[in-house]
Every structure is written in C-alpha cells, then in structure tokens.
Amino acid sequence: MTLSIKDLPQEDLFGPGNAGCRGCGAAIAGRQAMKALGPRTIVSIPASCMATLSGSNQRTAWQVPFYHTLFEIAPAVAAGIRAALDAQGIRDVNVVSWAGDAGTADIGFQSLSGAAERNDAIIHVCYDNEMYMNTNGQTGSQTPLYAITSNQRKGKQTCKKDMLAIMLAHGIGYAASASISHPLDLIAKLKKAAARRSFSYVHILTPCYRGWGIPTDQSVAVARKAVECGLWELYEVEDGVRRRTYEPSFIPVAEYLAPQGRFKNLTADKIQEMQDAVNRYYHREEGKA
Amino acid sequence: MIKDLPVVPSAKAGSMAAAPAGAAWREQHPVIGTACNQCLECTLFCPEGALVQTGGNMTVMLSLCNGCGICAVECRLQAIAMVREYTGVSGVFPLREEKV
Amino acid sequence: MSVMLLTGSEAAAYAAKLARIEVLSYYPITPAFPAMERISKFIEDGELNTEFVRVECDHSALAAALGAALAGSRTFTVSNSQGLLYMTEVMYHVAGLRQPIVMAVANRALSAPHSRFPEHGDAISQDASGWIQLFCENNQEILDTTLQAFKIAETCRLPVMVNYEGYIQSHTQEEVDVPEQKAVDALIPFNRIAALDVNNPQGINTVTGPEFYMDYKYHQNEAMEGALKVIPQVAREFAQVFGRDWQGLVEGYRMEDARHAVVAMGSLVSDARIVVDALRNEGRQVGLVKIRSFRPFPAAALRSMLSAVDMVTVLDKNIIFGAGGALGNDTKAALYGYRSLPVKSYICGLGGRSVGTREIRQMIDLAENRVEQRRDYEWFGL
Numbered sequence: 001m002t003l004s005i006k007d008l009p010q011e012d013l014f015g016p017g018n019a020g021c022r023g024c025g026a027a028i029a030g031r032q033a034m035k036a037l038g039p040r041t042i043v044s045i046p047a048s049c050m051a052t053l054s055g056s057n058q059r060t061a062w063q064v065p066f067y068h069t070l071f072e073i074a075p076a077v078a079a080g081i082r083a084a085l086d087a088q089g090i091r092d093v094n095v096v097s098w099a100g101d102a103g104t105a106d107i108g109f110q111s112l113s114g115a116a117e118r119n120d121a122i123i124h125v126c127y128d129n130e131m132y133m134n135t136n137g138q139t140g141s142q143t144p145l146y147a148i149t150s151n152q153r154k155g156k157q158t159c160k161k162d163m164l165a166i167m168l169a170h171g172i173g174y175a176a177s178a179s180i181s182h183p184l185d186l187i188a189k190l191k192k193a194a195a196r197r198s199f200s201y202v203h204i205l206t207p208c209y210r211g212w213g214i215p216t217d218q219s220v221a222v223a224r225k226a227v228e229c230g231l232w233e234l235y236e237v238e239d240g241v242r243r244r245t246y247e248p249s250f251i252p253v254a255e256y257l258a259p260q261g262r263f264k265n266l267t268a269d270k271i272q273e274m275q276d277a278v279n280r281y282y283h284r285e286e287g288k289a
Numbered sequence: 290m291i292k293d294l295p296v297v298p299s300a301k302a303g304s305m306a307a308a309p310a311g312a313a314w315r316e317q318h319p320v321i322g323t324a325c326n327q328c329l330e331c332t333l334f335c336p337e338g339a340l341v342q343t344g345g346n347m348t349v350m351l352s353l354c355n356g357c358g359i360c361a362v363e364c365r366l367q368a369i370a371m372v373r374e375y376t377g378v379s380g381v382f383p384l385r386e387e388k389v
Numbered sequence: 390m391s392v393m394l395l396t397g398s399e400a401a402a403y404a405a406k407l408a409r410i411e412v413l414s415y416y417p418i419t420p421a422f423p424a425m426e427r428i429s430k431f432i433e434d435g436e437l438n439t440e441f442v443r444v445e446c447d448h449s450a451l452a453a454a455l456g457a458a459l460a461g462s463r464t465f466t467v468s469n470s471q472g473l474l475y476m477t478e479v480m481y482h483v484a485g486l487r488q489p490i491v492m493a494v495a496n497r498a499l500s501a502p503h504s505r506f507p508e509h510g511d512a513i514s515q516d517a518s519g520w521i522q523l524f525c526e527n528n529q530e531i532l533d534t535t536l537q538a539f540k541i542a543e544t545c546r547l548p549v550m551v552n553y554e555g556y557i558q559s560h561t562q563e564e565v566d567v568p569e570q571k572a573v574d575a576l577i578p579f580n581r582i583a584a585l586d587v588n589n590p591q592g593i594n595t596v597t598g599p600e601f602y603m604d605y606k607y608h609q610n611e612a613m614e615g616a617l618k619v620i621p622q623v624a625r626e627f628a629q630v631f632g633r634d635w636q637g638l639v640e641g642y643r644m645e646d647a648r649h650a651v652v653a654m655g656s657l658v659s660d661a662r663i664v665v666d667a668l669r670n671e672g673r674q675v676g677l678v679k680i681r682s683f684r685p686f687p688a689a690a691l692r693s694m695l696s697a698v699d700m701v702t703v704l705d706k707n708i709i710f711g712a713g714g715a716l717g718n719d720t721k722a723a724l725y726g727y728r729s730l731p732v733k734s735y736i737c738g739l740g741g742r743s744v745g746t747r748e749i750r751q752m753i754d755l756a757e758n759r760v761e762q763r764r765d766y767e768w769f770g771l
Contacts (some may be wrong), residue, residue, distance in 0.1 A: 003326070004327040005330065005332070005333065006329065008333075010332075010341065010342065012338040015335075015336070015337055015338035016303070016305070016306035016309065016337060016338045016339075016350075016353050017304075017305030017307070017308065017309035017310070017337070017353060018311075018336070018337065019305070019308035019310050020311075020336055020337075021291070021356035021360070022311070022336075022355050022356060022358075023336060023357035023359050024336045024357075025336075027336035027337070028333075028334060028335070028336050028359075031333070031335070031336070031338055032333055035333075039587065040587045041485055041587070042460070042585050044456065044585065051596075052596055054592065054595070055300050055305065055592040055595025056595055056596045056598070057300070057595060057596070057597055057600070057601055058300045058301070058304065058595070058601070059300050059301075059305040059307070059308065059592075059595065060300040060301070060302060060303070060304055060305055060308070060591075060592025060595055061303070061305040062302060062303070062590070062592050063302050063303045063590060064302070064590050065302075065584075065585040065586060065587060065590045065591060065592075065593070066302075066590075066591075066592045066593065067456075067459060067584075067585055067592075067593040067594060068592070068594040068595060068596070069452070069594070070452070070479060070482055072449075072452075073448065073449060073452035073455075073479065074768055076448075076449035076452035076453045076456070077443075077452050077453065077455060077456035077459075078381060078456060079442050079444070079449075079453050079456065080412065080414060080442055080452065080453035080454060080456025080457035080458075080459075080460070080464075081456040081457065081459065081460045081585060082456075083412045083414075083440035083441075083442045083453065083456075083457050083462070084411065084412050084440070084456070084457035084458075084459075084460035084461060084462035084464075085460060086440050087411035087412055087438075087439070087440045087457075087462050088411070088460075088461065088462065088581075093587055094414060098715075099450065110445060110448075110449070110734060111445065111446075111448075111449045111452065113445065114444055114445030114446070114449055117445070118442075118443060120324070120442075133525075144486065178533060180334070183333040183334070204524060207374040215358075216357040216358060216359070217338075217357055217358030217359050217361065217362045217371075218359075218362065219357070219359055220334045220359050220362070220363055221362055221363070271347075282523060291604055291607055291608075292601065292604040294601065294604055294605055294608060295591060296487050296546050296608070297459075297486055297487050297488075297546075297584045297593070298485065298486065298593065298594050298597060298605055299584060299592060299593050299594075299595075300591060300592040300595045301591065302590035302591055302592065303590075304592075305632040328646075
C-alpha cells in the first residue's frame with residue numbers, strides 16, 4: 001500500500017513554535033516522523049539541538065510526552081519507560097529515543113548498543129546533521145570524509161562510521177535509512193518500526209544550514225541531492241531482508257557536494273574519488289557520472 | 290518572590306505554539322499563488338508546521354513562519370513566492386536584484 | 390513475621406520484594422551484586438512480578454530506572470563505589486527531576502588504588518547530589534530502612550540511598566525479622582505519579598533559564614529540608630506497626646548524663662554501642678550519637694543531642710582530601726555558633742582497614758587524653 005500525503009493526519013504532534021534555526025532539518029524530521037507515530041508516543045531526546053529547540057522554560061513544542069534526557073542515556077531511558085509501561089499493562093504506546101548523531105553514534109552509543117542487544121521494544125531515531133551542531137559544529141563520527149567542521153578547518157580525514165551496519169550487526173529486526181527529502185518513505189519506515197514489538201533503528205539525514213554552509217531554503221533540496229547522487233542510499237532491512245526503497249537518478253556527486261560550504265576545500269580529484277566510490281558501490285561503469 | 294513551579298520541571302504540551310520565537314526574526318514570508326494545486330507537499334517540508342490546509346485553501350500561519358524559504362524552493366509548481374518583510378531601509382527601498 | 394538468617398544484601402533484596410517494586414535495573418558490581426542476584430531470583434522464581442532492565446552499564450542502570458520512574462513505576466536499583474561514581478551525572482539528574490527512586494548501596498572504597506573493600510567514600514562523593522542518604526548499622530535496619538525509604542522517597546518526591554557497608558554488612562548473615570506482606574502493603578501503599586503519560590502529555594526537563602532555575606533548586610532544597618520531618622515520621626509509623634524504632638534522623642545511645650559523645654554512622658555504630666556499654670561499666674560517662682540520616686544532615690537534632698556534653702569524637706570512614714572527614718566537618722558546622730566544645734575528628738577504616746570495638750575504644754581514649762589534635766582531623770589506624 002502506497003502512502004499518500006492526503007492520508008496523513010493534519011494535526012502536528014511536534015513542531016509549531018519550535019525554536020529551531022531557519023530551515024532546521026531536524027525539526028522537519030520531527031514533524032514528518034510524528035505523522036507516522038501518532039499521539040500515543042513517548043519521546044526521549046538527549047542533549048542536542050532537537051532537545052533545545054523542543055522546549056524552553058515552561059514551554060514545549062511537543063504534543064506528546066517529551067523528556068529532555070542527559071546526553072548518553074536516551075535509549076536506556078526509553079528502555080526504562082518501556083519496562084514501566086509493561087509493568088503497568090500499557091501496550092499501545094510507542095517509545096522513541098530520538099537522538100542526534102552524537103547521542104546516537106558517539107556519546108550515546110553504549111546505551112544504544114545495550115538497548116539494541118536486549119531487543120527492547122523501542123524505536124531509536126538518529127537525526128543526523130553530521131556534526132555536533134548544538135555546540136557550533138565540531139567533528140563527530142558521523143561527519144563525512146573531508147567535511148570542514150568548526151574544529152577541523154582542513155576537513156575530516158577519516159570516514160563516516162556506518163551506523164546502520166553497526167546496528168544491523170546487533171541482529172535487530174528492523175533498520176532503515178531515511179531523508180527529510182523523501183517524507184513518505186520516511187513515514188512508511190517509521191510506521192513499520194512502530195508496528196513491531198522489538199528494537200528498530202531509523203537513521204535520518206537532516207541537513208543543517210549552518211554546519212553545512214548552505215542557504216536556509218536548501219535543507220530539503222540538499223538532502224534530496226544526497227539521495228539522488230547515491231551518497232545517501234534509502235533502504236531498509238526487515239527481518240534480514242534488505243531492500244532499496246528508492247532508486248536514485250545518479251546525479252553527479254559534485255552537484256551534491258559543490259554547493260556546500262563544508263566541502264569548499266574539495267579538489268576535483270577528491271570529488272572524482274567519491275564519484276568512483278559511488279559507482280563501485282552501485283556497480284555502475286567507471287567514470288560515469 | 291519565589292516562583293510557584295511544578296515539582297517535576299515540566300512544560301505543558303504544545304505550549305510553544307502560543308509564543309513562537311521564530312516569527313519575531315523573520316525577514317521574509319511565503320505568499321501562495323493561484324498556481325497552487327494543494328498537493329500538500331510543502332506541509333511536510335515546513336520546519337514549523339506553518340503551512341496548513343483550511344477550508345479548501347492553503348494558509349500560511351504567519352505567527353509560526355520564520356521565513357526559511359524551503360516551501361518556495363520545494364514547490365513543484367513554483368506557486369509560492371517569498372516576500373520580504375518590512376525591514377528598515379531594505380524594506381522601504383527593495384534591494385536592486387528584486388527590482389523587476 | 391518470620392525470622393530468617395540473612396546477609397545485608399538479602400535484607401535489601403527482601404525489602405525490594407516486599408515493596409513490590411515494578412521495575413528493577415542494575416549493573417553488577419562488587420560487593421553489591423548479591424543483592425541484585427537475589428532480586429533477580431525472586432523474579433525468575435515467580436515470587437516477584439517486576440520488569441528487569443538488564444542494562445550494559447551503571448550509568449544506564451540509573452537512566453533506565455529514571456525512565457521507569459518518570460513513567461510512573463516504583464523503581465529500585467543497587468550499586469556502589471565505581472558504579473556510583475559512573476552514575477553521578479544521573480544521580481543529580483534524578484534528584485532534580487524529583488523522582489522517588491530507591492537505591493541500595495553496598496559502600497566500598499573508591500579507586501585509585503583499586504580497592505573492593507568497605508568504607509563510606511562512595512556515598513560521601515554524592516553528598517551534594519540531592520539524594521536522601523540513610524545509613525544502616527545492621528541487617529535488620531537495612532531491611533527496615535529500605536522499606537521506609539520508599540515511603541520517604543514518595544512522600545518527599547526525592548530519591549533515597551540506603552547505605553550499608555560492603556562485606557561487613559552485605560556479606561554477613563544476621564537474624565532478620567522479615568515482615569508480613571500485608572503489613573508492608575498497608576504501610577507503604579503506592580500512589581502512582583507519572584510525569585510521562587500519553588493521557589496527560591508534558592515536556593519534562595525543558596531548557597531552563599536564569600529566571601526559573603534557581604527557584605527549582607530552592608524548591609528541591611525545601612523538599613530536602615522537609616525530609617527532616619518526614620524521616621522521623623516514617624520511622625514512628627514503622628515502629629507502631631513493627632515495633633522496631635530506628636528513631637529517624639539521629640539516635641542517642643546512653644546519652645543521659647554523658648560528658649563525652651561519640652558520633653558515627655553505618656557499621657561503626659553497632660560496635661560503638663558495645664564500647665559505650667563497656668566504658669559505662671567502668672564508670673566513664675560516654676554516650677553515642679548515631680547519624681542515620683546523613684543527607685539531609687540533621688544539624689538541629691544533633692545539636693540537641695550534644696547540648697550537655699563536654700566533648701565530641703567523630704569517627705569518619707571517609708576522607709575529603711585536604712578538608713577532613715565529612716561527618717566531622719558537618720558536626721563542627723552544626724555546633725558552630727551554638728556551643729564551643731572540643732570536637733575530635735578521626736579518619737579510620739578506609740579501604741577495609743579493620744575498625745572494631747578495640748579500635749573505637751582507642752580513639753575514644755586518644756581523644757580524651759590529647760588536649761589538642763595535631764590538625765582539625767587525625768588519621769587513626771595507620
């Protein structure tokens with residue numbers, strides 16, 4: 001069954017009034033995700049942009065229970081919430097830990113790995129802006145090769161850690177990548193995750209205009225280019241079966257990389273190196289854009 | 290005067306919508322033109338949920354919009370135009386490139 | 390009621406079972422692990438209907454407990470020493486969120502150098518964390534205090550640490566009167582409060598600015614001060630039902646007409662009682678003040694206990710480097726401006742160094758025979 005925008009709830013369970021920067025990719029991901037998850041959802045978010053833009057003093061932009069956790073603990077907290085709901089016989093509530101790339105892949109990785117290994121019935125969402133944007137954009141493990149950050153002006157010299165591969169190595173039943181440029185794909189994946197009573201992992205590309213050096217109106221457009229050039233593959237692995245959920249048109253990677261300030265140091269050689277890597281990955285002819 | 294606060298530091302659900310911050314520093318806002326076919330795609334790309342379908346029309350809730358311009362870029366029919374706010378000199382005398 | 394031969398660990402486990410905890414979370418550590426294993430056995434044997442979150446570290450243990458508490462469940466955990474230090478960030482967070490989690494702590498020395506032996510340094514490291522801290526002198530008190538801790542925590546909306554020393558108490562069997570379930574149910578009924586509730590959604594712990602943060606902290610401290618009333622009240626209610634009166638904040642033992650008071654907490658107290666009895670038999674006017682509540686610190690109650698003595702000797706199984714023993718410092722602070730009398734402070738028993746009746750007596754003699762301490766505190770037993 002294909003999802004249609006017209007079928008989605010109009011009600012916003014997250015978003016209105018949030019204090020995100022203009023064109024915030026994370027806020028867009030939050031709005032899209034809540035169209036899938038619905039009102040019977042509890043969200044734990046560690047220290048991050050998303051936690052900060054979600055609430056301030058006596059106000060919050062969430063319509064569902066939201067808890068701003070410590071940096072390392074969102075999945076562990078979610079596991080505890082699930083345990084309490086089970087103890088109280090409450091079965092129809094989604095428990096989501098929603099972390100940035102740091103709260104997922106770096107400082108939050110231990111508790112995430114623990115929850116995945118235990119197969120706790122929670123959904124972990126990584127909204128990935130590929131830098132530590134809540135502290136001005138330093139390098140993290142999800143920062144891609146060569147990207148300039150606020151503490152690596154010459155660009156990162158190592159590759160982005162493949163979180164989906166790592167999470168799949170835990171033997172979890174459902175893992176997927178997603179992009180804010182493809183909302184119906186994203187929403188369908190979260191609906192699948194929510195329908196399961198086991199650990200699920202969804203990794204969403206959420207550009208940040210400040211960190212990426214793009215105009216505020218390009219957050220979605222640049223995410224789409226990441227998908228279309230093949231650098232951000234949209235796929236899911238459901239009970240061990242891998243499926244690409246969107247076939248990219250294979251625009252040149254340069255069209256994705258060149259407009260971004262964080263890649264301004266990239267030479268033609270390095271762009272070609274990345275194009276070659278994409279071609280190899282998708283078994284496309286060498287040299288073909 | 291000590292404030293009367295909830296025991297658990299907490300906020301009422303959805304309360305940010307009542308006092309949105311972004312609109313205060315908005316520099317431009319979308320205007321939806323007649324080309325709009327109400328495909329609703331823009332509603333999923335707005336970070337604030339400022340674009341809503343009401344009574345068969347698309348409406349921009351200006352109290353929420355912070356003027357990022359994503360909706361105008363993403364609209365396949367180019368039915369959305371970003372219009373500058375009154376921002377002092379640049380509002381009174383539109384920048385050169387905006388002159389038609 | 391039935392009398393059983395239980396270790397301190399088992400006493401804590403029985404209390405958790407009698408409290409009908411809904412969620413349990415812990416990460417194994419020595420010497421706290423027997424308490425953990427005992428509760429898990431209750432669950433596996435079907436004697437306790439509790440969800441167990443088998444976390445991957447101590448930090449997550451308290452995080453999971455916190456998630457469960459926020460979702461409205463009665464929650465328990467166990468830890469000590471390095472585990473407690475690793476949890477520290479979450480400790481402050483739990484207290485700030487006012488969640489009534491109860492934690493049993495089998496006190497153990499902190500690394501480095503590596504030690505797995507008893508002292509109070511781990512608990513003392515959390516003295517500013519906002520947790521209520523109760524210390525137990527024997528296994529019966531561990532069980533009884535853990536039960537009381539749930540009532541104190543849920544009344545004050547504050548987390549409670551129940552401290553007992555590793556090995557000395559955690560691994561040593563004593564006769565323990567285990568109460569009937571029905572009586573416990575009546576004493577500590579559970580009133581569910583869920584901060585995270587889909588039927589009443591709220592945003593918890595939103596970013597808080599200077600205009601609110603300090604007021605939250607004021608209210609948190611008021612709750613801690615309020616515990617000074619709640620702890621004795623719960624002890625009285627408990628005594629009325631079970632006949633064992635642990636006196637709440639402080640207990641004076643043979644303090645009538647005492648000239649010299651020994652102040653101590655934890656396992657030292659039971660040995661100090663024997664020493665005081667012996668000294669009394671010799672005609673020496675020595676009494677004992679047991680500190681049961683270390684946080685909140687019962688300054689007024691302690692002052693009133695010490696209102697007529699000529700000198701005070703404080704025994705500390707901890708050291709705050711460059712500042713002395715925590716109990717010694719707090720005792721002096723409580724007396725300052727009210728009474729001017731010599732307070733001798735001894736650091737003893739660190740990292741499992743033996744402190745028994747002989748050593749306690751030596752410290753009392755030392756204190757009486759030496760007019761001035763070389764420093765504000767002295768080390769005993771080197």
